[in-house]
Amino acid sequence: MPQQGELFAPPPPVPGLRLVREAVSEAEEERLAALIDAAPLAPFQFGQWEGKRLTVNYGSAYDYQRARPTEAPPLPAWLADLRTRLAPLMDRAPEDFVQGLLIRYDPGAGIGWHRDRPQYGEVLGLSLSAPAMLRLRRRTEAGFDRRTVELPPRSLYLLSGEARHDWEHSITPMEVTRRSITLRTMAGPAPPLQRRGSETW
Ligand SMILES: O=C(O)CCC(=O)C(=O)O
Ligand SMILES: [Fe+2]
Numbered sequence: 001m002p003q004q005g006e007l008f009a010p011p012p013p014v015p016g017l018r019l020v021r022e023a024v025s026e027a028e029e030e031r032l033a034a035l036i037d038a039a040p041l042a043p044f045q046f047g048q049w050e051g052k053r054l055t056v057n058y059g060s061a062y063d064y065q066r067a068r069p070t071e072a073p074p075l076p077a078w079l080a081d082l083r084t085r086l087a088p089l090m091d092r093a094p095e096d097f098v099q100g101l102l103i104r105y106d107p108g109a110g111i112g113w114h115r116d117r118p119q120y121g122e123v124l125g126l127s128l129s130a131p132a133m134l135r136l137r138r139r140t141e142a143g144f145d146r147r148t149v150e151l152p153p154r155s156l157y158l159l160s161g162e163a164r165h166d167w168e169h170s171i172t173p174m175e176v177t178r179r180s181i182t183l184r185t186m187a188g189p190a191p192p193l194q195r196r197g198s199e200t201w
Helices: 026-038 077-090 161-165
Strands: 017-021 042-046 049-058 060-063 068-071 099-105 111-114 120-128 132-140 143-151 155-159 168-171 178-186
Touching: 017 077, 017 143, 026 099, 026 120, 026 178, 077 099, 077 120, 077 155, 077 178, 120 161, 143 155
Parallel strands: none
Antiparallel strands: 017 155, 042 049, 049 060, 049 099, 060 068, 099 178, 111 168, 120 155, 120 178, 132 143, 132 168
16 A cells, blocks of 8 residues: 655655555555666766666657657657556656656766756656665755655655745765656646746645
């Protein structure tokens, strides 16, 4: 059974960040790991720079040369099916999550500080195979506000509101292989500024 909120017994470390533990069973985790490994993974490419993590995009991919999202193969049936089970755990509508990203982080791979591209909206992440440290930071006048959240294997996280828009995130380089499945909505029109971060958790 998914368990919600335990780690973040209120308030969450960053408004808009939610975590559901045991979002999938161990058997499902094994099945998803095999599906990720069987997907056409390729080293993440940023211009000339090649990242250590292996990725594949569905539904939409980001074209860094043109600085805009571009088409990608449709979500495979297993991923569309997973989306219908995961999105409701965060009270979200599955069909809004039109982008799928599979990642395998082999030892030494992580992801550096970034905010997801503004063309994308909310971010759902399923963390598999090994515990990971999700770090968050936000620039303040005095320096950086920082938080670190442990993502247990099989946990699902949501980046929305302030956590999505005002904070950067990164994953510490892994010592053992971790896999993740990220689902994203496309951004709607920019919300009025005063509504930012006013979501309820
Ligand atoms: O692996 C993860 O859970 C995070 C991936 C991520 O932040 C991204 O691809 O934008
Ligand atoms: Fe990200």
